[in-house]
Amino acid sequence: xxxxxxxxxxxxGDRSLPVFSEFDRIxxxxxxxxxxxxxxxxxxxxDALDDWLAAERRFCWPEAELVERDxxxxxxxxxxxxxxxxxxxxxxxxxxxVKAAHEHRAASGDGEAKLRWSEFxxxxxxxxxxxxxxxxxxxxxxxxxxxxxxxxxxxxQAATEEEAAKEIELSTPS
Numbered sequence: 035x036x037x038x039x040x041x042x043x044x045x046x047g048d049r050s051l052p053v054f055s056e057f058d059r060i061x062x063x064x065x066x067x068x069x070x071x072x073x074x075x076x077x078x079x080x081d082a083l084d085d086w087l088a089a090e091r092r093f094c095w096p097e098a099e100l101v102e103r104d105x106x107x108x109x110x111x112x113x114x115x116x117x118x119x120x121x122x123x124x125x126x127x128x129x130x131x132v133k134a135a136h137e138h139r140a141a142s143g144d145g146e147a148k149l150r151w152s153e154f155x156x157x158x159x160x161x162x163x164x165x166x167x168x169x170x171x172x173x174x175x176x177x178x179x180x181x182x183x184x185x186x187x188x189x190x191q192a193a194t195e196e197e198a199a200k201e202i203e204l205s206t207p208s
Contacts, residue, residue: 107187114181123202127168134159
């Protein structure tokens with residue numbers, strides 16, 4: 035099992051972790067981009083969600099899917115090329131945030147080989163998902179298999195506003 039750093043926040047209203055301000059900064063950029071798409075298209079009804087999703091894709095939002103069941107939520111996030119140690123999952127009772135960072139270093143020549151060009155680059159991925167109901171932060175689990183991060187978040191029994199946020203341990207199946 036690969037471990038991901040766990041940070042705990044004493045109160046759900048405490049947004050002092052750097053990941054919260056990082057997500058706020060990106061969300062502001064997405065809002066502006068979505069508005070530009072909206073106004074460029076002619077500001078018609080019915081396409082605001084498509085504008086928002088298109089704006090997210092222009093930044094560092096990977097593809098994701100949220101499935102709701104009676105007892106839990108299942109969030110899948112596409113993270114091809116990332117190792118478990120490069121991924122951080124942070125959860126509060128009403129949101130899940132995924133941050134992944136990978137630094138690409140160009141291959142150096144080994145005598146006869148010379149790097150002519152490369153499309154590989156360093157990647158920083160951020161994804162924040164608001165949940166439609168509160169979850170049990172302590173019961174959340176995450177695993178990475180074949181480039182797909184799957185997070186399972188059980189619904190909270192009796193959630194309170196003072197539940198702590200924490201980063202989630204990421205495990206890889208054997």
